[in-house]
Amino acid sequence: MKLTSYQGKVSRVGADKARTTVPGYVNPRGQRVLERTGARSTTFPGQVIYRLKCKDCALEYGANGCDIHARTCPGCQSGSKGEPLVEKPAGLFS
Numbered sequence: 001m002k003l004t005s006y007q008g009k010v011s012r013v014g015a016d017k018a019r020t021t022v023p024g025y026v027n028p029r030g031q032r033v034l035e036r037t038g039a040r041s042t043t044f045p046g047q048v049i050y051r052l053k054c055k056d057c058a059l060e061y062g063a064n065g066c067d068i069h070a071r072t073c074p075g076c077q078s079g080s081k082g083e084p085l086v087e088k089p090a091g092l093f094s
């Protein structure tokens with residue numbers, strides 16, 4: 001069985017994809033990832049909403065995982081309106 005090498009390939013892809021979604025990541029526009037909210041995106045099925053914070057105006061807003069790398073601030077960079085931020089359900093996954 002070649003299961004070991006197959007799993008190695010999958011985890012490399014996953015690690016690369018996850019780089020922009022780790023808390024602390026700052027994209028080229030100065031938008032920092034604060035946390036994964038766990039809420040489902042309202043515009044991209046299958047995507048999860050992350051809480052981002054602008055370094056310039058400190059606005060916090062929601063963004064899809066796939067949008068983080070190119071996100072601009074809706075407050076001071078004329079970015080598109082963010083995804084709604086909802087509070088995490090208490091105690092479910094924490």
Ligand SMILES: [Zn+2]
Nearest residue numbers: 054057073076
């Ligand atoms: Zn801003």
